[in-house]
Amino acid sequence: MTLEHPASNGALLGTEHPEVRIAEGLVRGRWRPTTGGRGNARSAAFLGIPFAEAPVGELRFAAPQPKAPWGDVLDAAEFGATAQRGDPGVTLIPEPSIPGDSTLNVNVFTPEPVAADPGTGLPVLVWIHGGGYFAGSPASVWYDGRNFTRDGVVTVTISYRLGFDGFGWIEDAPSNRGVRDWLLALEWVQRNIAAFGGDPARVTIAGQSAGGGAVMTLLGMERAQHLFHGVYAISGALADVSAERSEAFGRKLAESAGAAPTRAGWSAIPEDRVLELQKAATAMTSDSMSEIIDEGLPLGPAVDGELLLRPTPESFRLGVGSDKPLVLGATDDEFSMAMTDAAKALRWVPKGILLGKLGVPKSARGAYLAANADVVAAGKARLAGRVLTDRMFRTAILRIAEDRGAAPTWVYRFSWPSGAFGFAEHCLDVPFFFDCLDGPAIEPLAGPNPPQALADEVHAAAVAFIANGDPGWPAHGGADRIARVFDVPSRDARDAYASVRPLL
Structure with missing residues (x-):
């Protein structure tokens, strides 16, 4: 027999494939077991839900565009495409690369996929993966939220554009495209997480390495303050790339590509060639290691005067995020x-x-x-x-x-x-x-x-x-x-x- 919560959004709790209606349409997930013999014995997983249109073609170097509603049921049984292409061999965490264009997606794990009334939902964890801002994947089995959901936490893992596509300076393109991806994903959470049983007023953002740097960047960003309520930064690596360094790196990479440092110029360069140039430009040598120690990573959130108004520590000293x-x-x-x-x-x-x-x-x-x-x-x-x-x-x-x-x-x-x-x-x-x-x-x-x-x-x-x-x-x-x-x-x-x- 199918059981439906009387105040629900249509989540079917008694079925193998629970369904949840969000702003963009209906999504169908899968039940999974948790571990440890306590709390909730199972967790519903909804994988690969797009929060933005695929960043390809005209949208490749653009700000992310919210995903248009879909008409049918979206089967959320498998992880979506990842921005990481192939194994870069730099992460110690199993983070698979999944081919495809629709790389801007979220994965939701919940013990109770039933709509929550305001103020009654479960606390929410949003995880941002690491990988030096050029690698990593939200599709890692380590990031499966089943044991957070076992303990009463709705868990979301998000993807974002990496490397030059996400953070490289381009003369006529929006800055910090990867940061804009984080913001849009967090807006998706605010709009939709109650449908999965979460409380949009109790969102903690967390991440490790570059992901830890990401959540601290967001903590110091005025534009992001309404999107979360707590921060857990594991081995955080802030970038805070200066505008001058970001532009110099972008111009130098365009020169090596034989392209104009514009969207049109870069759009003519195949993705695999961009990755090849990026890898060469960021290769770890004794000289580059010294530069990274002293100045940080060359690709990552940049102080652009629009999203990042100043280096993150300076924002902290001014009190930004001090309520969190x-x-x-x-x-x-x-x-x-x-x-x-x-x-x-x-x-x-x-x-x-x-x-x-x-x-x-x-x-x-x-x-x-x-x-x-x-x-x-x-x-x-x-x-x-x-x-x-x-x-x-x-x-x-x-x-x-x-x-x-x-x-x-x-x-x-x-x-x-x-x-x-x-x-x-x-x-x-x-x-x-x-x-x-x-x-x-x-x-x-x-x-x-x-x-x-x-x-x-x-x-x-x-x-x-x-x-x-x-x-x-x-x-x-x-x-x-x-x-x-x-x-x-x-x-x-x-x-x-x-x-x-x-x-x-």
């Missing part, structure tokens, strides 16, 4: 794995010279080495990796917490050492956040038998924050600067990032 709670943190050794192969070569390099090459001022070197004595003892490669981690991720955490002043801010460290790497590397905390240690590709990142109890802690803190605006440990303000250190066992520590302070 923020959780931010990083793993202890985000990029140490990048230095593993250099261990033999670095063995004979004096520590002072090594720190100098990595941009540590001479005046700070002694204090930094003393504050990181445990890492120094692990060898030069580990020391180099820690410096990269601190300069690219962990110093930003302290600065952002300070920039926000009295705004509600919580800080954490993810310190549990991977059984595969021996330290807490980039991406390691993501399967703990999503509580998906039972998923594929976990062992190469975390080693065998990663601690489920720690996943329970990390995930529960995220659920608490999404539901109530408080992750369950003291906020970072005040003289104690408390941070949660996720480890076995976890603990709350005073000034948990003290080893970073010599770099500030």
Whole structure:
């Protein structure tokens, strides 16, 4: 027998394929089991729902256009096309590429696909994937929201244009096209999430790496403030590319393509050729690594004077987003794995010279080495990796917490050492956040038998924050600067990032 909620939008709860009516039309999802033996035993998944028209042809370098209504039922059984083309070989998370043109889509996971009256819906998590603003995919099995829905959270993962298509400067094209994709996706959530049982007034945006940078960019953007109510930034990498650097990169890439730096010029260049040029222009070399450490990524959200009025930290200092709670943190050794192969070569390099090459001022070197004595003892490669981690991720955490002043801010460290790497590397905390240690590709990142109890802690803190605006440990303000250190066992520590302070 088919059961229909009396006040519903037509969601058919007793069927294998629940259906939900949204503003654009009817969508048909699928039920999936959750894990862990608690909460909701199943989750309804609605995959590949387009929030915008396909960004191809005349729309390729345009601002995203809202998806027109469809007449029939949209079967949302499979992930939609991704902006990522092929495996770029840079992400540690299984993030598949799916061919197709309609790359601007959302995936919704809900325990109860029944329309919620205002103020009665479930809290909502919107996830923005990472990948350096040029890679990554919302179709990862790690991002499946089944265990957030098990715990009463409606989950949405969104796609956006990547690399030059999303963020490259073009003379007569809208700036920050990828950012505009985020905004339109969040507008879609505001318009439609109640139909899936969510509360549009309780939306938390979260992301990791470039996705963590994305949610902090949105937090500092006046134009985005009405679209969400809390932020959870995991290993956030802000771009804040200057207008001058963005234009210089765009002109140089157009020159290498033999094209005018205009929409017409770029439209004549095949997509695979653009990707080839972009890959060459952003290749990691010793020189480009130094530039990225000092100036950030060349492709990403740019300070365009329209969407991003100023660098994000400056916006925080002015109070933008200060009414919204923020959780931010990083793993202890985000990029140490990048230095593993250099261990033999670095063995004979004096520590002072090594720190100098990595941009540590001479005046700070002694204090930094003393504050990181445990890492120094692990060898030069580990020391180099820690410096990269601190300069690219962990110093930003302290600065952002300070920039926000009295705004509600919580800080954490993810310190549990991977059984595969021996330290807490980039991406390691993501399967703990999503509580998906039972998923594929976990062992190469975390080693065998990663601690489920720690996943329970990390995930529960995220659920608490999404539901109530408080992750369950003291906020970072005040003289104690408390941070949660996720480890076995976890603990709350005073000034948990003290080893970073010599770099500030």
